[in-house]
Amino acid sequence: MSKLLILGPSLREASSSAALARALTKRMSPKMAISTFEIGQLPHYNADLGKPDAVAELIAAIDAADGVLFVTPEYNYSIPGVLKNAIDWASRPAYASVFRGKPCFVVTTSGGAMGGVRAQSHLKYILNGMLARVFPWQEAIVPFANKKTEEGRFADEETISFIETALNAFADWARLVGTKEGQEI
Numbered sequence: 001m002s003k004l005l006i007l008g009p010s011l012r013e014a015s016s017s018a019a020l021a022r023a024l025t026k027r028m029s030p031k032m033a034i035s036t037f038e039i040g041q042l043p044h045y046n047a048d049l050g051k052p053d054a055v056a057e058l059i060a061a062i063d064a065a066d067g068v069l070f071v072t073p074e075y076n077y078s079i080p081g082v083l084k085n086a087i088d089w090a091s092r093p094a095y096a097s098v099f100r101g102k103p104c105f106v107v108t109t110s111g112g113a114m115g116g117v118r119a120q121s122h123l124k125y126i127l128n129g130m131l132a133r134v135f136p137w138q139e140a141i142v143p144f145a146n147k148k149t150e151e152g153r154f155a156d157e158e159t160i161s162f163i164e165t166a167l168n169a170f171a172d173w174a175r176l177v178g179t180k181e182g183q184e185i
């Protein structure tokens, strides 16, 4: 895998999920080109808007990526609305969107003990509904993410290296399954 796109960290400045995304970007950058799309800039989904520039940029970024890494907190037992909004924009046309066949890996975080595992299952269900390829790996969850974040820096090496191992496996798997439109899935 040469290009990885990160989607999902929360928008607040002191975000632990964003800190984790930055730490993973730093750790994985020698091996792959990693970019993050700022989903907070997207308008609310409205089919009447057509394809606003920010949406076109999101779709192009997903299209250009060999894989998508979701790093998202859990909100009310599911994924945050801002992430669902981004997914909804990129999900059209149904079953034939840029997500079709796209290798995806999900990492969830939470301030509490559950690590966002419920959001994780919701997100995988949504990705399956778009015919994305969801990496079949053990759950990558990050409990107590705020306690692991110090002044905007994700500081828990055990978590970073656990996810690094998973991401290396994801990259190998994504290379095998590919991402080309029209491939059997």
Ligand SMILES: Cc1cc2nc3c(=O)[nH]c(=O)nc-3n(C[C@H](O)[C@H](O)[C@H](O)COP(=O)(O)O)c2cc1C
Residues within 6 Å of the ligand: 009, 010, 011, 012, 014, 015, 016, 017, 018, 073, 074, 075, 076, 077, 078, 109, 110, 111, 112, 113, 114, 115, 116, 145, 146
């Ligand atoms: C609207 C909202 C809903 C939340 N719901 C959950 C939840 O269902 N489960 C959970 O473990 N934490 C929940 N939390 C706590 C978040 O896990 C915690 O605020 C976390 O730090 C958010 O990620 P961030 O640091 O990247 O902003 C919620 C937080 C907010 C703001």
